[in-house]
Each structure stands twice: as structure tokens, then as C-alpha cells.
Amino acid sequence: MSALTVGVDLGGTNTRAGLVTDTGEIVARFRCPTRPDLGSDRVISGIATCVRQVIREAGGAEVRGVGVGAPGPLDPFNGVIISPENMPCMHGVRLKDRLESSLEMPVAVDNDANLAAFGEQWQGAGRKAPHFLCVTLGTGVGGGWVCNGELMHGFNGNAAEVGHITIDWNGPRCPCGNRGCLELYVSATAMVRRTRERMENESPRTVLTADGLTTRAIFEAAEAGDAFARAMFEETGTLLGIGLVSLVSVTNVEVVALCGGLARAGERLFAPVRRTFKERGTVGVKERVQILAGTLGDDAGILGAAKLAIGA
Amino acid sequence: MSALTVGVDLGGTNTRAGLVTDTGEIVARFRCPTRPDLGSDRVISGIATCVRQVIREAGGAEVRGVGVGAPGPLDPFNGVIISPENMPCMHGVRLKDRLESSLEMPVAVDNDANLAAFGEQWQGAGRKAPHFLCVTLGTGVGGGWVCNGELMHGFNGNAAEVGHITIDWNGPRCPCGNRGCLELYVSATAMVRRTRERMENESPRTVLTADGLTTRAIFEAAEAGDAFARAMFEETGTLLGIGLVSLVSVTNVEVVALCGGLARAGERLFAPVRRTFKERGTVGVKERVQILAGTLGDDAGILGAAKLAIGA
Numbered sequence: 001m002s003a004l005t006v007g008v009d010l011g012g013t014n015t016r017a018g019l020v021t022d023t024g025e026i027v028a029r030f031r032c033p034t035r036p037d038l039g040s041d042r043v044i045s046g047i048a049t050c051v052r053q054v055i056r057e058a059g060g061a062e063v064r065g066v067g068v069g070a071p072g073p074l075d076p077f078n079g080v081i082i083s084p085e086n087m088p089c090m091h092g093v094r095l096k097d098r099l100e101s102s103l104e105m106p107v108a109v110d111n112d113a114n115l116a117a118f119g120e121q122w123q124g125a126g127r128k129a130p131h132f133l134c135v136t137l138g139t140g141v142g143g144g145w146v147c148n149g150e151l152m153h154g155f156n157g158n159a160a161e162v163g164h165i166t167i168d169w170n171g172p173r174c175p176c177g178n179r180g181c182l183e184l185y186v187s188a189t190a191m192v193r194r195t196r197e198r199m200e201n202e203s204p205r206t207v208l209t210a211d212g213l214t215t216r217a218i219f220e221a222a223e224a225g226d227a228f229a230r231a232m233f234e235e236t237g238t239l240l241g242i243g244l245v246s247l248v249s250v251t252n253v254e255v256v257a258l259c260g261g262l263a264r265a266g267e268r269l270f271a272p273v274r275r276t277f278k279e280r281g282t283v284g285v286k287e288r289v290q291i292l293a294g295t296l297g298d299d300a301g302i303l304g305a306a307k308l309a310i311g312a
Numbered sequence: 313m314s315a316l317t318v319g320v321d322l323g324g325t326n327t328r329a330g331l332v333t334d335t336g337e338i339v340a341r342f343r344c345p346t347r348p349d350l351g352s353d354r355v356i357s358g359i360a361t362c363v364r365q366v367i368r369e370a371g372g373a374e375v376r377g378v379g380v381g382a383p384g385p386l387d388p389f390n391g392v393i394i395s396p397e398n399m400p401c402m403h404g405v406r407l408k409d410r411l412e413s414s415l416e417m418p419v420a421v422d423n424d425a426n427l428a429a430f431g432e433q434w435q436g437a438g439r440k441a442p443h444f445l446c447v448t449l450g451t452g453v454g455g456g457w458v459c460n461g462e463l464m465h466g467f468n469g470n471a472a473e474v475g476h477i478t479i480d481w482n483g484p485r486c487p488c489g490n491r492g493c494l495e496l497y498v499s500a501t502a503m504v505r506r507t508r509e510r511m512e513n514e515s516p517r518t519v520l521t522a523d524g525l526t527t528r529a530i531f532e533a534a535e536a537g538d539a540f541a542r543a544m545f546e547e548t549g550t551l552l553g554i555g556l557v558s559l560v561s562v563t564n565v566e567v568v569a570l571c572g573g574l575a576r577a578g579e580r581l582f583a584p585v586r587r588t589f590k591e592r593g594t595v596g597v598k599e600r601v602q603i604l605a606g607t608l609g610d611d612a613g614i615l616g617a618a619k620l621a622i623g624a
Contacts, residue, residue, distance in 0.1 A: 073596055082596065129467075130467070131466055131467040145562075147459070147464070147466070152459070153564065154443055154459070154563060154564020154565065155441075155442070155443040155564055155565060155566040155600075156564065156566075156596070156597065156600065157564070158561075158564045158594060158596065158597050159562065159563060159564035160562060160564075161561040161562070161564075161594060162561070162562065164557075164558075164561045164594060165477070165558040165561055165562065166479055166554055166555075166557065166558050166592075167478055167479075167480075167481045168479075168480055168481055168482070169479045169480055169551065169554045170480070176594060176595075177591070177592055177593070177594070177595065178557055178592040178593070178594075179592065239481065242478055242481045243478075245476075245478065245490055246476075246477040246478050246558065247562065249470075249473040249474070249476045249477055250457075250471065250472060250473070250474065250477065250559065250562045250563065251466060251471060251562065252465065252466020252467055252468065252469070252470045252471035252472075252473075253466065253467060254466075254467035254468075279489070280478075280489055280490040280491065281489070281490070282470060282473060282476060282488060282489070282490075283488075283489065284385055284394065284468070284470065285468065285470050288467075288468065
């Protein structure tokens with residue numbers, strides 16, 4: 001059996017740990033509810049419990065370390081949580097130090113979007129691409145970027161904030177302080193909001209109802225032939241393609257993976273993304289860039305965290 | 313005396329070489345006119361002549377290699393020129409191989425914008441910043457980017473194409489095929505074009521005349537109190553600041569240097585750039601990023617090319 005590490009994905013709802021081989025196989029798993037409402041000690045002891053549970057499955061084999069993906073913003077160099085919106089109890093917590101004391105083994109911490117990218121680059125959509133960008137479409141638009149096989153951080157850990165590039169400098173204000181950010185147009189949340197606004201303002205003919213609207217409902221309507229729902233996917237995909245052109249102009253990655261629930265819409269989303277990228281991308285680059293769906297789902301974060309521990 | 317390398321800047325008008333110490337001092341220089349109209353053999357022999365001339369000044373000390381900055385697009389991994397607009401004779405030329413045969417020493421080739429950035433990071437505005445972006449405002453908007461002290465290339469040498477990020481997805485068509493590229497708003501050429509267009513369409517009160525308009529004339533009018541000329545600097549600086557927010561969101565560099573003639577406008581340009589960056593940038597990043605003027609002028613390319621040869 002190859003050497004082992006533990007990868008942890010600290011989410012707002014669940015804390016999930018996996019025991020991972022050096023060849024990227026998850027050989028044991030454990031999860032528990034994350035209870036940020038009960039304070040940081042409880043969140044940290046939850047992580048430690050999950051780690052100990054999966055280590056128990058190692059059958060005495062050496063476990064070299066633990067990687068943890070946590071919500072940002074955080075300081076990956078020191079493993080300190082800064083100010084994640086969904087976990088106020090963790091603000092300022094020195095997670096790496098606290099877990100190392102508790103677990104008595106090396107711990108590395110990075111943000112969840114970075115580690116999902118690192119996981120996809122190691123074992124998923126980017127496994128043949130040393131230059132790889134992962135874009136996660138969820139409540140917001142997160143990103144992680146691997147360059148020459150290395151996870152990119154920049155000077156203070158805020159590289160690949162792909163949701164906050166501007167696609168319309170005169171566009172609406174973003175909570176981040178900028179205007180016209182990509183996230184305002186192509187996150188799952190944004191797609192639902194923009195669909196609802198258009199329903200209210202333009203009263204299109206559609207089977208959709210504004211109440212309880214989800215991207216899944218828009219997808220199902222589009223698949224059933226609803227022209228308005230299809231147009232919303234066209235528009236979202238086009239704007240995402242426009243954002244990817246900018247991102248590739250800076251990063252020059254060879255593979256971009258789209259992850260998150262919205263990416264499961266398949267061709268409905270990918271067709272306009274790829275078409276726009278081909279229309280607008282740089283000659284000599286666009287012909288060689290692949291835009292793919294992430295393949296690992298929720299395991300991406302666990303695998304990326306384990307990979308982080310391997311390299312630490 | 314420390315070890316020596318030669319840095320060459322192959323421009324459309326002049327070919328310039330410098331003999332450079334490992335501590336970044338240029339101890340000899342030679343230049344000759346570049347004659348792309350006379351074909352690639354002549355361009356290459358011009359480079360070789362400049363290199364031999366400065367090596368003559370080395371007084372017998374060992375010269376370890378030659379770095380050459382050439383106009384892009386090019387393939388920096390193989391040292392092959394692809395298709396620079398201003399040197400049709402060089403399209404497809406294997407510059408590294410040709411020069412190595414001629415000079416009998418190792419040659420490394422990279423694009424001029426990358427090497428200007430590498431030079432500024434080594435000896436100029438970025439010398440204390442391992443994470444550094446250089447933006448050159450000229451006919452177009454070029455860029456080079458150093459991450460953790462290493463020049464970034466991406467998968468096929470097209471990283472840091474900073475002029476072709478979109479700031480208005482609905483904006484005018486760029487020759488690159490994209491729309492609303494930063495370059496269309498903030499290059500020196502674009503500033504002149506946009507100023508002239510506004511004079512024609514809005515007949516503002518100004519001392520400027522459309523004929524023979526230059527950024528220098530706009531600058532001088534602004535300094536003399538011309539409100540229209542000042543407004544054009546305000547607008548150009550604001551749009552450049554908007555572009556820098558996106559670029560820093562991806563790269564997370566700590567220092568951005570602005571180079572090229574337009575950057576010599578000083579506070580007239582930098583004030584709106586910095587104000588916009590502070591207004592729109594990401595909390596936790598914008599407070600720490602410095603936006604500075606390049607300090608090396610034309611020497612940046614020679615020094616960056618020499619640094620490339622040191623590392624090759």
C-alpha cells in the first residue's frame with residue numbers, strides 16, 4: 001500500500017474527510033455536520049474527529065499529514081482563517097496550529113476553491129494539463145489555478161479570484177466593491193436572479209414560475225423546449241465564455257474545468273461557452289484550449305487537500 | 313568582475329545589445345538599425361554584430377550566453393518567432409537556433425514585453441516584489457508577469473496578454489477578435505484616437521488640434537490647465553485602473569509597474585489609476601498593492617534579456 005494522507009473539506013454544512021493514497025484513491029471516508037453555530041472549538045474538534053476516524057481505517061500504515069480546504073478568505077501560508085461569510089465563529093482562527101496541536105501531525109490549510117482545482121488537476125479534468133484553471137459556479141464564482149503543476153497563490157493568497165474580474169466596467173455594483181464582476185452574471189445565484197428579473201420585467205412566455213426558482217428548474221424547462229429558459233442558458237454561457245477569454249489571456253492555461261451544480265447542465269451551458277470562446281479568444285491559443293466539465297464532484301476538494309498534504 | 317551575459321532588445325527600428333554583469337549593471341552597449349525590409353538574414357546578422365561588439369568590451373572575461381527580446385507572438389520554449397506585425401520577414405524564423413549557430417554560445421529568446429517585465433522585476437520598479445506585473449502602454453498594451461521570481465509563460469507562451477482582457481463585453485471589436493479589450497481604451501494609440509473622436513463629435517473647448525495629435529500634446533495641454541485634456545487623462549486612468557483590478561484579481565501581484573511613453577505622464581495618469589484601484593479593488597489586497605512607474609526605460613528589455621540568459 002502506498003503512503004497515505006488525509007484530505008478534509010470543511011464546508012458550511014458538513015465536514016468531510018478522506019484517507020487518500022499517493023496515487024489518488026480515497027480508501028476511507030468520514031463525515032460529520034459542521035456546527036459553526038456552536039463555535040470554533042466545536043468546528044475544530046469536528047475536523048479532528050473526522051481525521052481520526054479515517055486514520056483508524058489506515059490499519060497502522062503511516063499517515064504523513066493532513067490537508068484542509070476551508071472557506072476563504074484565508075491565509076494559506078500560515079493556515080489562518082480570515083473572514084468567511086458562512087462561518088463567523090472561525091474568523092481569525094489559526095486553524096493549522098490548532099489542528100497540529102490536536103492531531104500531532106503536519107497540517108496544511110488552503111481555500112476550498114484552490115483545493116478543488118488542485119484535486120481536479122491531480123485526478124480529474126486537468127490530469128493531463130499542467131496549466132489548468134478550475135471555475136466553480138455556485139452561490140458565487142470561485143476559482144483555483146494550477147501553473148506548471150503548482151497551485152498558484154500570489155503574494156497574499158488571493159490569486160485566481162476569477163469571479164471578480166470585470167466584464168462590464170459600467171455594470172452593477174458587486175458586494176466586493178467592484179462593478180460588473182463576472183460573478184454577477186454567471187453564478188448559479190446570479191442566473192436565478194437574472195431569470196426572475198427578466199420574468200418580472202418582460203413577462204416572457206415560459207413554464208417557469210418566479211417562486212422557488214432554481215437553475216435546475218431552468219434547466220428542465222430548457223430541456224423540455226422552453227425558449228425563454230433556453231435563452232437564459234445561452235446568455236449565461238455566452239457571458240461565461242467572455243469571462244474565460246479574459247482569464248485565459250492572463251493565465252494561458254490549456255484546460256479550463258467548470259464545476260458546481262450549474263456545470264451539470266452539460267451542453268446547454270457548454271455549447272454557448274465554447275462557441276463564445278472560439279469567437280473571441282486569441283488566435284494561436286483558442287484552438288488548443290479545452291473547456292471541460294469537472295469530473296470529481298465533491299471528491300475534488302478532498303483529493304486536492306490530500307495532494308496539498310503530500311506536497312507540504 | 314562578476315560573470316557576464318548579453319541582453320538584446322530587437323525592436324522594429326533598432327537592435328540594441330548590452331553587456332550585463334550578474335549584478336545587473338550594463339557595462340557596454342551597442343546598437344544598429346534593424347532592417348526588417350532587407351530580410352531575416354540581415355536582421356539576424358544585425359543581432360550577431362551587436363552581440364559581438366559588446367562582447368569585445370568584455371576584455372576576455374567569460375560571456376555565458378545571450379538573451380534576446382523580440383516582438384511577439386513567438387514561441388519562447390523553442391525560440392521561434394511566429395508572426396510579429398512589424399517584422400513580416402521574421403515569421404517562422406528559428407531565432408534561437410540561428411543565433412546559436414552564428415554565435416556559438418547559448419541563446420534564449422522571449423517576447424519583449426515579458427523581458428521588459430523581467431528587467432523591471434530584477435533591477436527596477438519590482439525589485440522588492442517577487443509577484444510583479446508590468447503593463448506597457450504604447451501602440452498596444454503589453455504585459456509581462458513575474459510570479460515568485462519566475463517569468464510566467466503558461467502552456468504556450470501567451471500568459472499576461474493583459475491588453476486583451478475585456479472591460480466591456482459589449483464594447484467595440486478589437487483586431488484580436490475579442491470585444492471591449494483594455495487595449496482599445498488605454499494604449500497611447502487608443503487615447504489619441506478616443507481624444508480625436510471626442511473632439512470631432514463633441515467639439516469641446518480645448519487648445520488641442522486633431523491634426524498630429526499625440527499623448528504628449530494632450531499631456532502638455534492638461535498641464536497648462538486644459539479641462540478637456542485633463543478629462544481625457546482622468547478617463548484613461550480610470551479605465552486602466554479598472555483593468556488593473558481584474559488583472560490583480562487573477563494574478564495577486566503586489567506591485568504593478570506602468571511603462572511606456574504614456575506612463576511618463578506621472579500623476580496626471582497615476583492619480584486616477586490609483587484612485588480607481590482603491591475604489592474597486594478587493595479588500596485585503598488593494599491596501600497592499602503598489603502601482604508604480606517603471607524605472608528602467610529602454611534598459612528594461614536589455615536587462616530582462618540578460619537575466620533570461622543567466623537563468624537559461
